[in-house]
Amino acid sequence: MSLLRARAVWKIYAAQRGTEVIALRDLNLHVEENEFVSLIGPSGCGKSTFLHLVAGLDEITQGELWFDGRPVEGPGADRGMVFQSYTLYPWLTVRENIRFALQKSGLPRADQERRVEEALALVGLHEFGHAHPYQLSGGMRQRVAIARALVYRPRLLLMDEPFGALDAQTRRLMQELLLSIWESHRTTVLFVTHDVEEALLLSDRIYVMTARPGTLKAELSVPFPRPRRPELETTPEFLELRQQLLEWIRGEVRW
């Protein structure tokens, strides 16, 4: 049984003056346990919308959305989310931000503290535990956001262009960090991006979406063995798949 399965999902928004916007049209996909799956497509294709639906932050208009054998009905701590924008709570320190995610876990305080320290170490921010978000760079903030989403161990981690607001170098380092974290933990991830290299480097499988109304255009299994190294990006096999993905997406971009 798939951890996540979408069957003929439609999402239609009411827009101004009685018109409607079809964000998602008849979307079918699945994510297996311990799999890293990416959703790529042009801007506005509804990939973020789909992530919000899975997180339970929005409701599907039509179709079925199954998570862990049950239909998705609202948000819950079994699905974590990392947003593109900075969502740390600025009045809390880094440690307090991470611990905030554990308050409904029912864990004893000592266990919470231990998990927070583990999560901090995982993203390499141990000495910044007492800092406030305003003292951190964009990359550090997203590392805290990742630590915060991992600390309560959700069954599925949803990542909505988490590195989209970072500069190219930081982005690169974040991809490598996420790659190594994922390869040692194997949390199930559904990752939204429009960066083809990023998707290829990180994913087991990639879904390519069409422009709005978004639906599936293609599916690609990424054959590269793990653990992967960033040098992978210069191999002919990688470049070939990259070319293929770019062609699929290029056909969808309107400009």
Next chain:
Amino acid sequence: MAENPLPAHPRRKRNSWLELRGEIPPSLYFAAGGSLIAFVFLLWWVVTSLELVSPIFLPSPEAVWKELVLQIREGILWQDLSTSVYRITVGWIISTLFAVPIGILMGNFRFFEGLLEPFIDLIRYMPAVAFVPLTILWAGVGDTQKFIILFIGTFFQEVLMIMDNVKTVPREMIQVSYTFGLTKWETLRKVILPAAMPGIWDTFRITLGWAWTYLVVAELVAANVGLGYRIMRAQRFLQTESIILGILVIGLLGLLTDYAFKWSYRRMFYWVEQK
């Protein structure tokens, strides 16, 4: 070939204090502000000591100072001051006690916004000052009438500002809290309120400033004691120095509270990011 030495690089110092958005040293910033105040004061002193204006229209700084000493000695200033401060404190707190919860409801629930905003807008555009005769009819000329005027003048603006403060909390901050399993009430208490607090604190500062205006207007029209009343009485007896003193005292009080709010803002909300 012999290398030509580069000519000395010209170092033209730019006059950054007249650049668009140019930074200036803090010392210059504060010196400029202080100098202007000193200049106006000096001008006042020169004009009156040369007797260019009749003291009935503009008394000298010395006369105002003497009036201050007199009012302190007779206990009038303290009586007026404490009465006015008491009125503004109570009136503003009543208004705030209503504005905070209602503003939070309006900022979070579209229903309450839809229910209350048209009504609040309607009253907001009625000048609070025009309610003075009506409130005297209702409540006499005592403290209660001052509280009512302060409420009418403050609440209807304050509640809308607090609604906006709440609305500026990014949606993602709320959504991420849901993904940790928090309920909407927990999210309201642990995320929306602390996130909106700096904005709300600033609203407090601004509305308290407005409250002074409404209080003085109410006291000018009808009162037996208070800073506004003192100004009104002084006008009747042509005691211009008392009028000037009253205005200066009110201005100073306003400045002090404003600075107190700004200072506590920096202490409490040091984590707010400067844009």
